[in-house]
Structure formats: structure tokens, C-alpha cells
Amino acid sequence: METKDKKLQLDQLPAVAKELIDNSPCAFDDFVNDRQFEMKITNLSGQIDFADVSYNQVCDQIEAQTDKKVAFVLYFVYFTKYRRLKNSEARDLVKEFGEDFDCYEINKHIRLLADYSAxxxxxxxxxxxxxxxxxxxxxxxxxxxxxxxxxxxxxxxxxxxxxxxxxxxxxxxxxxxxxxxxxxxxxxxxxxxxxxxxxxxxxxxxxxxxxxxxxxxxxxxxxxxxxxxxxxxxxxxxxxxxxxxxxxxxxxxxxxxxxxxxxxxxxxxxxxxxxxxxxxxxxxxxDLEKIKVNTYKTVTLTTTLLGFLLGSIKIYETVTDVFTLAMLMLAYMSLLLVMSGTVLFGLSIALRDKKRRMLVYDGILVAVGIVLFAISMVLILTYGYTS
Structure with missing residues (x-):
């Protein structure tokens, strides 16, 4: 079958389709799923003389075919022609005849092409x-x-x-x-x-x-x-x-x-x-967002720590025992760790800076702080005293 560079009239296409089917290199149901079949369909669509051809004429010709294989070839050729012309009839054709040719696996591809163009x-x-x-x-x-x-x-x-x-x-x-x-x-x-x-x-x-x-x-x-x-x-x-x-x-x-x-x-x-x-x-x-987040973390943490430091000065004025003072310092440092870890963890979540490694580090700070605070409190209650 060689019709390259020749204009095909609509009434000639069924015979050309029959020749394509007869010359299939394998079973037609398999051939339709081959890229070579699609290329032949594309070539045929480019050879059709579509001057003064109505959509109804195309539909009538497809419906008139008694051989389903021939009807499918016509359907695919006309669909390709309409799609290349960017006409809405491409999707109309699939709506009208798509179900009739769902037995061919390639029709799933045709349906997607129709939707994509629409x-x-x-x-x-x-x-x-x-x-x-x-x-x-x-x-x-x-x-x-x-x-x-x-x-x-x-x-x-x-x-x-x-x-x-x-x-x-x-x-x-x-x-x-x-x-x-x-x-x-x-x-x-x-x-x-x-x-x-x-x-x-x-x-x-x-x-x-x-x-x-x-x-x-x-x-x-x-x-x-x-x-x-x-x-x-x-x-x-x-x-x-x-x-x-x-x-x-x-x-x-x-x-x-x-x-x-x-x-x-x-x-x-x-x-x-x-x-x-x-x-x-x-x-x-x-990059600017990262700088802003880090700056906000630094300012917030510094403000929190300063507030905590100023609030704890009065406590140390009342302590005279060296051991108790040392344990209070340990407790104070552990609370700083807990507070720092909590503030940084909260800011990371609030500001969506969800780097797993940093969240783990924040969690470790909190855990270490809690352990040290517990140790210092036990030692103070057991051995320390205030005056």
C-alpha cells in the first residue's frame, strides 16, 4: 500500500483501510498496539482531502462499515485528522464511537489524546x-x-x-x-x-x-x-x-x-x-527565609535566657552552702538546656524549619536538661541545705 503524497477522497479510504489490515505483519489486534500502525494512521490522515467534508459524513461512513476492523481504522484516521487540525470533533468522535472500539487496547491511548486536546x-x-x-x-x-x-x-x-x-x-x-x-x-x-x-x-x-x-x-x-x-x-x-x-x-x-x-x-x-x-x-x-528564621530563633532564645537569668538572681542571694549553691547552678543550667531545646523545637515547628537532624538535636537538649535537673534536685534534697 503506497499512497504517499496522494490526496485520498473519503470514498477511497475504506479500501485503503482494508489493504492496511490485509498487510498487517501480525494479527490485527496486536498490530493496532504497535507504533508502526500509529505511524501509518498518521500518514493516512495527512493524505485525506478534507475539503467540504462534514462531521456527519465522517460518522455515517464509520457506521456504514460491516467490518469492525475497517471501521476502527477509519475512526483512528479521522480522529488523528481532527486532532492535528485542533478541531473539537476529535473528542466528539471518541464520545460517539469510543465504546465500540474499547476492545482494542490502543483505544485507551486515543481516549487520553482526545481528553488532552480538549x-x-x-x-x-x-x-x-x-x-x-x-x-x-x-x-x-x-x-x-x-x-x-x-x-x-x-x-x-x-x-x-x-x-x-x-x-x-x-x-x-x-x-x-x-x-x-x-x-x-x-x-x-x-x-x-x-x-x-x-x-x-x-x-x-x-x-x-x-x-x-x-x-x-x-x-x-x-x-x-x-x-x-x-x-x-x-x-x-x-x-x-x-x-x-x-x-x-x-x-x-x-x-x-x-x-x-x-x-x-x-x-x-x-x-x-x-x-x-x-x-x-x-x-x-x-535563603532569605532561612536567615530570617535563624535570626528570629536567636533573638527569641536570647530574650528568654536573659529573662530567666534576671529572675534567678534573688535565689542565689539566699544560699550560703557551697554544695547547695553548686547543685542549684547545675539545676539552673539544666533548666536552661530544657528551655533552649523547647524554644528551638517550638520555633522549628512554627516556622516550618522541619529538618529532621535539627529536631533530633533539640530533643536531645531537652532530654539531657531534664536528666540533669532531676539529678541536681535529688542531691539538693538529700545533702543540701539553705540558710
Whole structure:
């Protein structure tokens, strides 16, 4: 089946779909979950002549098919066409026919694509990101290695955290971004290996036919590098992220969409610069907050200790026994430890300075102070006296 660079009329598409099904390299139910099937669908969608074609005509043609496989191919092709045109009919088509084709695992991916193109809210991106991530896990055998599915998961992850920049530094956010980056690199490796395999096959075929062969050296889909760059930027690896996005621009094909894609990809590079500035400002703000917290702790602790010292002077004026005075000094020092530890612990909680190590140190101060105070009181009551 070769229809490249030819315009397809709607009435021709069922026959082309039947030919695609008949030429499946494996069982059709398995082939639909392959990236190569998605690429063929994308190519067909680009060849359809959509001039003066109504949505009702598209629906009528799908409904008229007696072969469910043909109907699914038409559904996928038209969905892809509408989505690339950014038409709302893409989601309408899924609403109308989605349930009919849920028997094909790839339809989960189609549903996610439809929702992604229809919504632009943070809450929706979060749900879609989680749903897409479930399709990429190793336990999902049918779509685990589908690079289109992986790319959608990574793109949704980018979209979510670009709208929630503060969350990217949280433990859960950082883990999610690192997982997406690992998945994106895996997708690029899968795609590169496939291209290398195709190169070898083409080279062997040329050798058999005795014709010269020039290697194309084609790399993974340019958008994969764009999304990898976006993930790197969100993880704070700005230089490498921008480098990957520039590499994506460098690998754009020379087609009618090149200029619009360049503008889009450059907008992400601009966004990366904004995120870099935001990160620097955020770091400066955190440094100032840390200084403010430490200063507040110091002033509060000093004031408390001075007050305690002034209040205890009268006690020492009435004591003449050296041993008792020494024990009172020990008790006084232990109370200072208890008070210092309590004040610092309370301030750490109140000011959200929840470093585990510092909280442990504060707790140790309190515990040591209590033990020393108890010892001093026992010794005073047992051996000491006042006059």
C-alpha cells in the first residue's frame, strides 16, 4: 500500500483501510498496539482531502462499515485528522464511537489524546498524567513499549508541572519527573533501535539488488527530544534541557509544518528561561527565609535566657552552702538546656524549619536538661541545705 503524497477522497479510504489490515505483519489486534500502525494512521490522515467534508459524513461512513476492523481504522484516521487540525470533533468522535472500539487496547491511548486536546486545566492534566503513566508500566504488556504512549505520558507530565512549578521540587514531584525522564529516554532508545534495524534491512536489500545505498541516519521523533528537554528543565538541568530542545528543532523535517513547529519549540526554550529565572528567585527567597528564621530563633532564645537569668538572681542571694549553691547552678543550667531545646523545637515547628537532624538535636537538649535537673534536685534534697 503506497499512497504517499496522494490526496485520498473519503470514498477511497475504506479500501485503503482494508489493504492496511490485509498487510498487517501480525494479527490485527496486536498490530493496532504497535507504533508502526500509529505511524501509518498518521500518514493516512495527512493524505485525506478534507475539503467540504462534514462531521456527519465522517460518522455515517464509520457506521456504514460491516467490518469492525475497517471501521476502527477509519475512526483512528479521522480522529488523528481532527486532532492535528485542533478541531473539537476529535473528542466528539471518541464520545460517539469510543465504546465500540474499547476492545482494542490502543483505544485507551486515543481516549487520553482526545481528553488532552480538549482540556487545559491543571486538575485534568494531573488525572491524565496518572492514567497515561499506568499504560507505560512494565505490567501493561501491550502498550508498555509503545513510544507514542510513552511520549504522551511524558508530555502530560511536562504540562502538569509547568503549571505547578512549586510542586516539581517536592519529593513526589521530583520522583514523577525522574520517572518520566527515564521513560522518555527509553522511548528514544526503542525508536533509535528500530531505525537502526530498518537501516540494516534497507542496506541488505540494496546489496542484494546491487544498487548503491546511502544511509539516512534518521533519529527518533523530534518531539521526543523536545519533551526530554522540557523534563530536564523542570528537574533544574537547564543547559542540557535547552540543548535537547535545540536538537529537536535541528531535526525537524522540511515540510509545510516546519515553520510553525519551530515557533512552538522556540516558545518552550523561552519558557525554559523563565523557569530558570523563577528557580533562581525561589532559591534567593528560600535563603532569605532561612536567615530570617535563624535570626528570629536567636533573638527569641536570647530574650528568654536573659529573662530567666534576671529572675534567678534573688535565689542565689539566699544560699550560703557551697554544695547547695553548686547543685542549684547545675539545676539552673539544666533548666536552661530544657528551655533552649523547647524554644528551638517550638520555633522549628512554627516556622516550618522541619529538618529532621535539627529536631533530633533539640530533643536531645531537652532530654539531657531534664536528666540533669532531676539529678541536681535529688542531691539538693538529700545533702543540701539553705540558710
Amino acid at each position: 482540556y487545559n486545566s491543571v486538575k485534568k492534566f494531573g488525572r491524565l498524567m496518572r492514567d497515561a503513566g499506568e499504560l507505560c508500566v512494565e505490567s501493561h504488556k501491550k502498550l508498555h513499549n509503545h513510544v507514542g504512549v510513552i511520549n504522551l505520558y511524558c508530555e502530560l507530565t511536562c504540562a502538569y508541572y509547568e503549571k505547578n512549578l512549586d510542586e516539581r521540587n517536592e519529593p513526589e514531584g521530583e520522583k514523577q519527573l525522574k520517572d518520566a525522564l527515564t521513560s522518555m529516554r527509553r522511548a528514544i532508545k526503542i525508536e533509535d533501535d528500530l531505525q537502526e534495524q530498518k537501516e540494516k534491512q534497507a542496506q541488505e536489500q540494496a546489496k542484494k539488488e546491487g544498487v548503491p545505498y546511502r544511509a539516512k541516519g534518521k533519529k527518533a521523533y523530534h518531539k521526543f527530544y523536545l519533551n526530554m528537554g522540557r523534563l530536564l528543565v523542570l528537574l533544574g538541568q537547564f543547559d542540557e534541557g535547552e540543548s535537547q530542545m535545540n536538537y529537536a528543532i535541528h531535526n525537524l523535517p522540511n515540510d509545510k509544518d516546519r515553520e510553525s513547529r519551530i515557533r512552538l519549540y522556540e516558545s518552550y526554550i523561552t519558557q525554559a528561561s523563565i523557569i530558570r529565572t523563577y528557580a533562581l528567585s525561589d532559591d534567593k527567597y528560600k
